[in-house]
Amino acid sequence: MKALIIGAGIGGMSAAAALKQQGVDCDVFEAVKEIKPVGAAISVWSNGVKCMNHLGMGHIMDDLGGPMRAMAYQDGKSGVTMTQFSLIPLIEAVGERPCPVARAGLQAQMIDHWGRDKVQFAKRLERVEQTNAGVVAHFTDGSIAQGDFMIAADGAHSVARSHVLGYQAQRRYAGYVNWNGLVTADKEIAPLEQWTTFVGDGKRVSVMPIAGGQFYFFFDVPLPLGLPEDRATVKENLKTYFEGWADPVQLLIERIDPKTTNRIEIHDIEPFNSFVKGRVALLGDSAHSTTPDIGQGGCSAMEDAVVLGQCFAKTKEVKEALLQYQSLRHERAKDLVLKARKRCDVTHGKDMLVTQAWYDELKQETGENIIAGLKDTILGGPLG
Numbered sequence: 001m002k003a004l005i006i007g008a009g010i011g012g013m014s015a016a017a018a019l020k021q022q023g024v025d026c027d028v029f030e031a032v033k034e035i036k037p038v039g040a041a042i043s044v045w046s047n048g049v050k051c052m053n054h055l056g057m058g059h060i061m062d063d064l065g066g067p068m069r070a071m072a073y074q075d076g077k078s079g080v081t082m083t084q085f086s087l088i089p090l091i092e093a094v095g096e097r098p099c100p101v102a103r104a105g106l107q108a109q110m111i112d113h114w115g116r117d118k119v120q121f122a123k124r125l126e127r128v129e130q131t132n133a134g135v136v137a138h139f140t141d142g143s144i145a146q147g148d149f150m151i152a153a154d155g156a157h158s159v160a161r162s163h164v165l166g167y168q169a170q171r172r173y174a175g176y177v178n179w180n181g182l183v184t185a186d187k188e189i190a191p192l193e194q195w196t197t198f199v200g201d202g203k204r205v206s207v208m209p210i211a212g213g214q215f216y217f218f219f220d221v222p223l224p225l226g227l228p229e230d231r232a233t234v235k236e237n238l239k240t241y242f243e244g245w246a247d248p249v250q251l252l253i254e255r256i257d258p259k260t261t262n263r264i265e266i267h268d269i270e271p272f273n274s275f276v277k278g279r280v281a282l283l284g285d286s287a288h289s290t291t292p293d294i295g296q297g298g299c300s301a302m303e304d305a306v307v308l309g310q311c312f313a314k315t316k317e318v319k320e321a322l323l324q325y326q327s328l329r330h331e332r333a334k335d336l337v338l339k340a341r342k343r344c345d346v347t348h349g350k351d352m353l354v355t356q357a358w359y360d361e362l363k364q365e366t367g368e369n370i371i372a373g374l375k376d377t378i379l380g381g382p383l384g
């Protein structure tokens with residue numbers, strides 16, 4: 001049996017690993033010649049780490065995972081700590097640690113785990129055709145590939161999605177811009193083993209430790225779409241948006257390298273329930289594109305892959321396995337997208353009264369409520 005996997009991102013490489021475990025042969029096709037990840041790093045939360053272990057890629061987490069053992073919120077302007085607590089109780093409760101990792105490293109190691117020479121780069125899917133017996137992928141270079149089924153892990157701008165849904169799903173602007181990158185970790189900015197977030201005016205500045213003595217940083221600012229800002233203006237933009245903020249924020253802006261800082265207008269897609277049509281299944285962002293506000297998009301792609309593998313372990317009847325995959329995933333995926341959207345609105349001042357109430361709550365927070373929320377999200381995954 002042969003699966004065509006479209007996209008060599010987190011979703012595609014997880015799906016390939018999961019299907020290989022079930023003895024399914026996979027051909028992986030990737031649109032670009034060389035993958036350049038959209039963000040500098042991601043937090044793979046404990047549910048994602050469990051998936052990586054399950055898929056035989058736990059060593060990547062050991063290699064790349066940063067020492068994130070505590071969490072804190074600080075008032076952006078005064079720098080005063082609103083709440084600070086250990087993440088060890090969370091790790092003990094869910095049975096695995098979270099791993100913030102550099103994206104380039106994660107992507108490269110996932111591809112290497114599969115076999116770089118087995119990924120067909122510069123193959124951009126143009127359209128999908130289904131026959132009674134299988135699927136045909138048509139690529140923009142005029143070539144085709146045939147298989148028994150297709151896993152379309154072709155990301156938020158998926159080409160295969162409209163084939164599955166029968167319409168073009170629209171992306172929704174979430175109302176804020178995110179700048180992210182990597183910087184040398186420095187305790188003058190924040191403690192080295194802590195995820196530290198500065199908040200105020202619906203904006204946030206965050207640093208998370210990844211391996212190799214680096215911080216993954218991000219800045220979020222509610223802004224209209226389409227402003228004429230880019231890497232050339234990043235420092236002056238951030239200095240303006242964060243004028244009057246505390247010294248560690250100013251130091252971080254000073255230290256960042258504009259050449260490697262990404263600027264992203266954050267979007268998601270209204271959740272839909274169909275991930276599958278016949279022999280074609282969507283997986284990862286193609287199935288559920290989310291804002292990054294609870295750090296679960298990539299983890300969710302890994303969860304999809306684990307469930308896909310579990311379905312093929314139960315039956316090798318393609319259509320049945322894919323429908324089972326859909327029924328086991330759509331509620332969970334939708335829940336995560338909507339949770340992230342809700343968190344996004346509170347964090348980014350959609351209604352400043354609600355955001356102010358959250359800031360007030362943070363000053364009373366002992367860690368218990370935040371850990372309960374994280375635990376709930378993590379334990380909702382397929383591996384508990």
Ligand SMILES: Cc1cc2nc3c(=O)[nH]c(=O)nc-3n(C[C@H](O)[C@H](O)[C@H](O)COP(=O)(O)OP(=O)(O)OC[C@H]3O[C@@H](n4cnc5c(N)ncnc54)[C@H](O)[C@@H]3O)c2cc1C
Nearest residue numbers: 007009010011031042043125155284285292295297298299
């Ligand atoms: C700023 C930001 C921060 C984030 N932080 C986190 C986080 O902390 N934790 C977390 O879990 N998630 C996070 N995410 C979400 C995460 O990045 C995505 O959910 C994840 O990358 C989805 O993986 P994917 O493989 O489905 O899609 P993608 O990563 O988009 O990969 C899709 C791949 O398919 C290829 N492709 C596209 N079209 C075609 C085509 N037509 N033919 C062939 N190939 C094609 C692309 O080139 C790409 O390589 C964040 C996202 C953003 C934007």
